[in-house]
Amino acid sequence: MIKDIRVEGLQRTEAGTVFAALPFRVGDTYSDEKGAAALRALFATGLFKDVRIEVESQVAVVVVEERAVIASVDFTGTKEFDRETLIKALKDIGVGEGQPFDKALADRAEQELKRQYLTRSLYGAEVVTTITPVDRNRVNVTFAVSEGGVARIRDIHITGNEAFSEGTLLGQLDLTTGGMMTWYTKSDRYARTKLNADQETLRAWYLNRGYLEFNVESTQVAISPDKQDISITINIKEGQRYTVTGVKLTGDFLGKEEEFKQLVKIRPGEPYRAEDVANTQKAFTDRFGLFGYAFAKVELVPQIDRNTGRVQIALNADPGRRVYVRRINVSGNTRTRDEVIRRELRQFESAWYDGQRIKLSRDRVDRLGYFSEVDVDTNEVPGTFDQVDLTINVKEKPTGSLMVGANFSSADKFSFTGSIKQDNVFGSGNYLGIEVNTSKSARTLVLSSVDPYFTRDGISRSLDVYYRTNKPLNSQGEAYELVTPGAGIRFGVPFSDYDTVYFGAGVERTSIRSATALPENFYRYRATYGQSSTSFPLTLGWQRDGRDSALVPTDGRYQRINLEWGAFGDTRYLRSNYQLQQYFPISKKLTLGLNAEIGHGMGLGGRAFPIFKNFYGGGLGTVRAFDQNSMGPVDVTGAYIGGTKRINLNSELYFPFPGTGNDRTLRFFGYFDAGNVWGDNETPTLASFRTSAGLGLSWISPVGPLKLSWGQPIRKFAQDRIQRFQFQIGTAF
Template sequence: MKFTYLAALAGVFYTTFSWAIDPFVVKDIRVEGIQRTEAGTVFSYLPIKVGDTLDEAKATEAIKALYATGFFKDVRIKSEEGILIVEIDERPAIAQISINGAKEFEKDKLLEGLKQAGISESRIFSRSLLERAELELKRQYITRGKYAVKITTTTTPLERNRVAINFDIYEGRTARIKKINFVGNEQFKDSELRGQLVLRKPDILSWFTKNDQYSKQKLAADLETLRSFYLDRGYLEFNIESTQVSITPDMKDIYITINLTEGPQYTVSDIKVAGDMLLPEEEIRKLILLKSDKVFSRQKLTESTKLITDRLGDDGYAFANINASPELDHENRKVAFTFFIDPGRRVYVRRINISGNDRTRDEVIRREFRQMEGAWHSTKNINNSKQRVDRLGYFNSVNIETPAVANKTDQVDINVKVEERPTGAIMFGAGYSDRQGIILNASVSQNNIFGTGNFFSLDANRGAINETYAVSFTNPYFTVNGLSLGFDAYKRVLDTRKLPGFGEFKTDTIGAGIRVGVPIAENDIVSLGLAAENTTIDVFANSPQRYRQFVEEFGKSTNNFPFTISWARDRRDSAIWPTSGTTHRLFGEVSVPGGDLNYYKASYHQKWYFPLTDFLTLHINTEFGYGDGYSGKDLPFFKNFFAGGNNSVRGYDLNSLGPRDDTIFSSTNSTARRLLAVGASKRVVGNIELLFPVPFLKDDRSFRLSVFADGGTTFNRFTSTTVLDADGKLVRVDGLSDLMRYSAGIALTWISPMGPLKVSIAEPLNEKESDNLQRFQFMFGQQF
């Protein structure tokens, strides 16, 4: 039997062949040494087939091809009477991977990281890949401040040429920032500079923010923040010379040293405007926030450039280039700027493309656009359009891009991408009262029915106190110019007998009405409405005297024709997640002559949103209400204003604030006097909230936290006074200052997949013994 070895290794092949082989035709191919690998797998990678002529070049190519698979640690080729024999030694396969001692990371995440490094079950084992995987694990731990981490790897051979890999991890203590030092600062104290940084020494919130753990990315961001801090205060020559990060030998404490050069503070000496000025120079100068003889600020420079760019964009110059060129006077520490203006070509909008609206019709979005196709590009109109679409409340996000049209220098497209959110809801409200226990209510509504933008709601609420059955429909674009039309039909029952501390009565109201809304400006709308309703009133032995007197005067059943008029202005940047802007609503209601009641009511509601930082928003809410009767009649008691509860002054029971009626309460065995809330003709409510995202969910627009302070009440008189009661006795009537109640607390809002969830915990600040408190409140809903 004659054997001729052709090769052992591909790299050795060229140098070890000291003899030549005679080429031969391969009659058959045999694979030897395989344990797990199928012979067909070897054949699929082998570039030699039966019938081919094998020579030295092809043998070398075959060995290189099999080595390249990574499946084998040794490959040999020999021949025997025309038969090609391939002898291989397989690399072991990974049978299992175990990780012990991991607490900082979930094991699944670590396994995923190992897989990306090439180590996972069923893969071919490689010592070099294993070492790379160890380094990857250490890197992940170092990003969490675990500099003392130790990883011990053990490989155990198994049958059928397999191995088991075990990672024993000793995580060690997380290294914390011990101190941040500044070298070279003279104008600002270390404490002030540290306050600009995200990285900091451990404090009471470090467990939550992790800002006491060193991160290269955080440090880079902090250095840029520090640079902006100095440049915004005129230090044009500020420079960070170097940074040193050191860790103690026990791997527990980190010291950061920042070496900087402040340089002199510069003031602005002169502002010039040059280039192709399509606008009057006076108008351009008004947009420049930098002023002569004032300290230089990079922030103002950036904002000035943006204002000029946006202004030119309003006239169609979407690609205007504004370059502010500085001229430094080092000796006098002054800087002059010349704003070079290059408006570029004027462009118009070719097409508006909308995507992401699987449910909402295109026309619902397009009718909110103030930038038209075929019109000159306008930055103001595009931004206004984005805000109007966002304020619809149908979308979680609205993104607009304006790419240039290919091969066109004077055209752009507007690409609108929206992310839809559920707009229908089955709402459930709940609160826990110290006196009532759990209060529940429910309703069904759809703000965007069938994707048309029309509103439809069906309320079917039934509780111990309120019972409501109502149908409402609104078409916000009944006409193409934005005139809206709506209808309402309702049945409302209010029974206060189970409301602790409230004057007892029961009303059953059935009515229907029509509404028309007329837009009078871009963000302003006036609404008119007329309804007809019948109210049946029941009073009881324990009802306040004024309630019984009303029924004696008007009877148990009254007809009323309320006419309503309102003005609303909405300038928020978003309906779901507002950070800036205001809303105003002025509402009036008057009974039309011809009914049994003669009264009028007016209320004003305003909200302000002020962005304090990128993630902090100040929200201020104010509400005022006033009502009275006319033609010698009083305001009906069931038309009174009320306050207290989740939507006014948190921490107090629903509708429990304001004047109280001293009423004799009769029971089976005794009589007693109670102070009952009866509402009033005037209402005042104020709220101030600091809104911010959940710290570890900053980019999630569905979560929002707030700390708040509430105040408000209802009242009949502005000042306290003493009057004669029905029995001729002097009694004290409290005024606004005596009836005001305050509270403070924390709240969470979550637009969850199941619907909106609002939770608040409030502590009353000046409660009295007779007040009914409700410290914990929540509302939740299910959306569809």
């Protein structure tokens, strides 16, 4: 019988921790089995390097040797990874400050560091772990890293190809050999995940061209002895090409077979295309989702005839069970408030699962522009058969933006435009912005605020306060200017999930300031209506954005209409503007973008159209290679005074920058522009159009979209001002 228990060797650990782990107490009978169980329990705590139990004169003595505790973890020679990131990663596997030191875990941490360097193509990286004892049975752990040079892909070969050339197939891959731009794309750095993705790209390439039995037989990756060069060989088997002879539906289609047949994208008589099959399967599952079947399965069953090279497609459907959404969770929004995301959702809790509403909800959250990634997870609720939970996963991105632009001309010299904008102030979803233009001919200061949910129904409210000065180009003699302070309010009413109608009102006062040398049109307008004019414009607009991306669109359409009616005050006019953009994905690498914009203004009530409301053309956003705002009627004094009519037609063909592979953030484009500005008594004709063509560079830079263009006028007239090179940050067409 044990009369006492004594613990020896403790330095930091509480004695109670040891007593709690022992399977015996004072008064119990000690046995070898209990002693062995005590040893196992104490070792299992991970606190002790050695434990032994001695029984002397009915006293159990537990002698322990504590593990050393990690006092600090440090790194030397690490340039590829952030130190704090490495400390957090190692702490997750048990190597961190304040944790018991375990040599096995330290070795595991060393191997994990080496593995991380392999993912960055640093195959020559070496890691040496140093353990330094310090006072109070503690140790410092230091990982000394010699990163070495980056291993780069020297060559890539594809064998077994017959239908397509090796060059054509290599063009589909994201991995490349070294080139002029691989410092930017890093596509010449090998990673197993990238190679696996490229194999799937090859598979998709062949499956979309009828090669139903295509297979990647094997891959070989060889690294040079100095671990600096990598050679990749991909061995493929193409198989034969198959033509689809027919499509049939099998399984349970809820009695709506005819409805599902309308969704089939596969065309008999044409080569088998995996993309058409995948689109059909997705359309089927989406349609099942409309009826509440969240886990519907549509299986492809090809019936192959190798003798004739034909395939019969069978699509077998299993809708599963109908479910409803119990709860919707939001995850990943570290800055944006939950309500900002939830108010965009069109799928509701305690409602039947609706795949279309879920997709719409995801798209609406993505279109906010606050997140770099948005996806939706569907999880079954344990213990139920008809409930699911949805989780909206988002990844925050910076929502503030800086826009800087510059132009140079003989008239304006250097001029700058800039803006500071915050699209998600304090995570509220509201917008605040300030815009500044220092051009000699057009100076602007604008303060803006937008509340996208001014009402709970989603009606937005915009407030603008501005101060503009405008000096037409080529003025003679004493300078003159148009000064317009003003303010406006606008509301946006969502009539559908895709369409928004805007209406608003404003007040502005425009003054024509000059003593002499006024252009004739300005002189006549001031003589008729006075030096200052006060207007109370009413605005009406409509917008629909169906592009797949606002920054790098490759498909879809964008439209907007704006009407401005000067119904009150010293002016009476109607000013309208319509814009249409359309993007066409010609291929994986080529995108064609078209833009058309038409503007028209007219005076009302027997009054002339206010000259300070004229349209201007020339430069970025209109017809490039012509000087900014230099198109249209020219006054007898040589000033460009704009006009009441404007047409812009722009086309851009985007293609990857050489060496960037399929990266769309950096692209070349060729452009062709046409358009002009016409006065009140002029009629737009094709003969009066100015045209230009050129090349440009588009880059989604850290401070916004950058566009550089160099062009050559094709059709120009004597009074036109030419500016071949132009650039701006934060601009589109």
